[in-house]
Amino acid sequence: MRSKVTGAQRWVVKIGSALLTADGKGLDRQAMAVWVEQMVALHEAGVELVLVSSGAVAAGMSRLGWTSRPSAMHELQAAAAIGQMGLVQAWESSFAEHGRHTAQILLTHDDLSDRKRYLNARSTLRALVELKVIPVINENDTVVTDEIRFGDNDTLAALVANLVEADLLVILTDRDGMFDADPRNNPDAKLIYEARADDPALDAVAGGTGGALGRGGMQTKLRAARLAARSGAHTIIVGGRLERVLDRLKSGERIGTLLSPERGMLAARKQWLAGHLQTRGTLVLDAGAVSALSQGNKSLLPVGVKLVQGSFRRGEMVVCVAPDGREIARGLANYSALEAQKIIGQSSDAIVGLLGYMAEPELVHRDNLILV
């Protein structure tokens, strides 16, 4: 069962406010250094890492000397803006001690539901991961309100796991995992080691909300695991203060709660693609592209497209047809219809010259293609 954890190549690690701030006394830099050391070891072992870090509001409160979380939205947002500085500084300097760079990414849920912004965030994150830089993601609290009100970086982390096609989402929190009842009020509560993310019995055990600093509680963590499962990722909810927690997960130790998806990664993603999008245009392929897609399981390159029909934007769904009009596949276009018209029939090396930039060498990436 834990082979899914030991074998995972791309991890999203989410660290909640409850853990990052030593009981409201500012950032717990010592704890951060310990996680960083383990994340660097994972990196060295070839694991690709994306970090989702909460703690901006809590760090800001401590910088301002506030002892209780304000309820006014503008005060929360101000605290987040102040605290985010300290938060990224702390991560950057801690990773720098191991010769690693970090990159700050602030996202909102809207960024991930708009197809174009989704693809842009996805290519930036992919580029960072390829550069071996560790992206440090938080919500863009200045422009959103619901998230800091509900304190829901769990959901953000799951959306990021979908975005980067992570195989594992690790949610570090202040309890050892998900218990069969809220351990705050039930001292006899037992840890759930493994479950299917979609098991309805979990709804009842994850009832309560979060603690004084964190906001989401187990409910948002369960919802996050279900969201992550939609792209085939496994989720581990585990105690961030457990000794060498990330090392132990990597070596397959049975700690925390493992929540499994019902389907494999690509199957889940393609099902999501198939069910969720309307088609906006058509690409007429040449014979070579038809066989590359249907037999070779390849991406669609601009060179294999003869004609572009319809009006679509980057990130929208298009139908790919053979020269005789037979539908071959559907997929998400990396370029708008206007751009596609300029690059079809050309090699991918020519894209920069033709458009002035290159989003991706493929017109439709094979991960975003569903064969019909």
Ligand SMILES: Nc1ncnc2c1ncn2[C@@H]1O[C@H](COP(=O)(O)OP(=O)(O)O)[C@@H](O)[C@H]1O
């Ligand atoms: N079934 C459960 N198992 C474990 N913890 C639970 C459960 N139900 C509610 N909780 C509460 O959720 C809290 C963790 O969530 P939260 O405070 O939002 O932390 P974080 O900042 O890590 O997101 C725990 O401290 C715990 O009291």
Ligand SMILES: N[C@@H](CCC(=O)OP(=O)(O)O)C(=O)O
């Ligand atoms: N984005 C905000 C709030 C996020 C939040 O509280 O989330 P969490 O502690 O993970 O439940 C922050 O950094 O403080």
